[in-house]
Amino acid sequence: MTALEAQNLIVQEFSGYDDWEDKYRHIIKLGKDIPPMSDELHTEDNKVRGCQSQVWLHAEFNDGKVVFQGDSDAAIVKGLVALALRVYSHQTPQDIIATQPDFIQKIGLDTHLSPNRTNGFASMIKKIKTYGIAFSLLQQQA
Amino acid sequence: MSFDVKAIRRDFPILNETVHGKPLVYLDNAATTQKPQAVIDTIVDYYTHTNSNVHRGIHTLSQLATNQAENARHIVQKFLNAREDREIIFVRGCTEAMNLVAHSYGALHVNEGDEIIISAQEHHSNIVPWQMLCEEKKALLRIIPINDAGELLLDEYAKLLNERTKLVSVVHVSNTLGTINPIKEITAMAHKYGIPVFVDGAQAVAHFAVDVQDLDVDFYTFSGHKLYAPTGIGVLYGKAEWLEKMPPYHGGGAMIRSVSFEKTTYNELPFKFEAGTPHIEGVIALGAAIEYVWSIGLETISKYEDELLRYGTEQLSQIEGLRIIGTAAHKAGVLSFALADIHPHDVGTILDNDGIAIRTGHHCTQPLMERFGVPALNRASFAFYNTKEEIDALAAGLRKVVRMFVN
Numbered sequence: 001m002t003a004l005e006a007q008n009l010i011v012q013e014f015s016g017y018d019d020w021e022d023k024y025r026h027i028i029k030l031g032k033d034i035p036p037m038s039d040e041l042h043t044e045d046n047k048v049r050g051c052q053s054q055v056w057l058h059a060e061f062n063d064g065k066v067v068f069q070g071d072s073d074a075a076i077v078k079g080l081v082a083l084a085l086r087v088y089s090h091q092t093p094q095d096i097i098a099t100q101p102d103f104i105q106k107i108g109l110d111t112h113l114s115p116n117r118t119n120g121f122a123s124m125i126k127k128i129k130t131y132g133i134a135f136s137l138l139q140q141q142a
Numbered sequence: 143m144s145f146d147v148k149a150i151r152r153d154f155p156i157l158n159e160t161v162h163g164k165p166l167v168y169l170d171n172a173a174t175t176q177k178p179q180a181v182i183d184t185i186v187d188y189y190t191h192t193n194s195n196v197h198r199g200i201h202t203l204s205q206l207a208t209n210q211a212e213n214a215r216h217i218v219q220k221f222l223n224a225r226e227d228r229e230i231i232f233v234r235g236c237t238e239a240m241n242l243v244a245h246s247y248g249a250l251h252v253n254e255g256d257e258i259i260i261s262a263q264e265h266h267s268n269i270v271p272w273q274m275l276c277e278e279k280k281a282l283l284r285i286i287p288i289n290d291a292g293e294l295l296l297d298e299y300a301k302l303l304n305e306r307t308k309l310v311s312v313v314h315v316s317n318t319l320g321t322i323n324p325i326k327e328i329t330a331m332a333h334k335y336g337i338p339v340f341v342d343g344a345q346a347v348a349h350f351a352v353d354v355q356d357l358d359v360d361f362y363t364f365s366g367h368k369l370y371a372p373t374g375i376g377v378l379y380g381k382a383e384w385l386e387k388m389p390p391y392h393g394g395g396a397m398i399r400s401v402s403f404e405k406t407t408y409n410e411l412p413f414k415f416e417a418g419t420p421h422i423e424g425v426i427a428l429g430a431a432i433e434y435v436w437s438i439g440l441e442t443i444s445k446y447e448d449e450l451l452r453y454g455t456e457q458l459s460q461i462e463g464l465r466i467i468g469t470a471a472h473k474a475g476v477l478s479f480a481l482a483d484i485h486p487h488d489v490g491t492i493l494d495n496d497g498i499a500i501r502t503g504h505h506c507t508q509p510l511m512e513r514f515g516v517p518a519l520n521r522a523s524f525a526f527y528n529t530k531e532e533i534d535a536l537a538a539g540l541r542k543v544v545r546m547f548v549n
Contacts, residue, residue: 020162020495025546052503052518053487073517074485075547076492111494 031078096132164497172523214429319468320476375424
């Protein structure tokens with residue numbers, strides 16, 4: 001599945017929620033369901049700088065695909081991390097670079113992408129993109 | 143004058159806004175207060191009728207702008223009960239005032255091995271400038287500790303004072319804990335050693351009357367935007383005898399008497415410390431904000447806000463898993479809390495969807511977060527336009543948060 005296809009699925013999944021409370025309950029559940037990130041990956045290097053919630057992102061490059069793991073100490077942000085992983089993990093660097101996180105706006109959560117300095121999630125999307133660029137450069141050099 | 147909160151709320155147009163389709167419940171007043179129509183009108187009037195540079199032109203508008211700005215300085219002088227207008231320096235805010243004093247006082251009086259005392263309650267803005275000064279001068283920063291209620295331990299403070307101490311800089315009201323510190327006592331203790339005292343009044347001036355002569359502090363600062371005035375304007379009060387001795391902070395226009403390439407002589411107070419074109423409309427609007435506060439009366443404001451704080455404390459204490467951080471006997475304006483083990487970011491996000499604005503995060507007091515063993519906190523902070531109904535809405539919102547996250 002491409003990153004775009006994964007986004008479309010998410011948008012479809014969220015179209016069933018009219019009520020914001022139900023939507024947030026679903027996001028919280030998605031966060032609880034992601035596989036736990038091991039302690040040794042909660043490093044300073046993997047930390048995404050954000051003022052309020054802590055977000056960790058770990059990336060590996062396997063067989064031409066970038067594999068992400070993520071975590072947050074805040075439940076809603078962790079749910080957003082889960083969504084971002086569904087879109088961007090196990091994708092090619094080119095696909096990661098080319099795909100904008102439009103789903104966030106489409107499911108009505110764009111406030112989480114504001115350039116507010118307290119916003120760890122926006123920084124995480126930036127870091128995902130940076131990994132995409134870095135691995136694509138590595139590929140070209142190889 | 144009887145206090146009619148409904149009438150007061152009509153003075154603040156922003157309070158009619160809706161957020162996510164809900165009426166705005168603004169409980170983030172310690173971060174910044176909303177502006178009354180009188181202040182907004184002052185800014186519009188200034189640019190519509192007066193705009194001109196101050197202390198420069200002989201033309202009518204320049205004189206009008208100068209008169210209005212200097213009148214505002216006089217209002218601030220009365221507001222703090224300073225001795226003279228020239229003891230009132232306009233700055234951008236508390237942060238600039240602290241950097242100014244750290245730089246200009248520090249240049250003359252702080253040397254290797256000297257000590258500066260701050261407290262465990264300080265905002266980063268009252269920590270970092272002193273750390274930078276200490277690093278430059280190889281001086282030491284000493285910290286007054288607090289008890290579990292969030293009150294300064296004055297016995298410990300007494301032990302820190304000595305002949306190496308060159309300055310004491312403490313917050314009047316803690317932005318995180320709400321503690322009102324006994325500034326008069328703290329100052330008297332420092333003055334026994336001849337040590338000057340600098341007080342951060344950011345969270346104090348909107349809540350109760352401050353008299354710098356009665357407190358006998360040497361420096362005092364507050365930010366306009368936490369006092370119903372615009373952002374970008376603040377005040378540094380300093381005793382004239384200190385300000386006269388201190389070298390300027392910024393060089394430039396307005397702060398000079400004469401300039402040649404060989405030698406520049408500095409202007410007199412307060413202009414020595416006001417280089418460049420000031421935030422003129424901010425200065426004038428600060429005057430308007432203080433006059434607005436006076437029209438209600440600080441005594442009336444204190445009484446009403448104390449009742450809000452008492453009611454808020456009582457209502458929030460009934461929520462299961464809620465722990466209030468900062469339980470000092472004397473508090474003003476601020477109610478910080480942890481809610482079970484729910485991250486404040488989550489609390490703030492859910493409340494926002496109900497139109498309720500609180501502050502979540504480390505409040506720029508990371509050492510305090512560490513002291514109380516929390517990564518971040520939730521903070522509701524009150525102004526005189528808030529109501530008990532809004533506190534009820536906050537309590538209901540927090541109960542919803544608990545339902546959504548605790549299971």
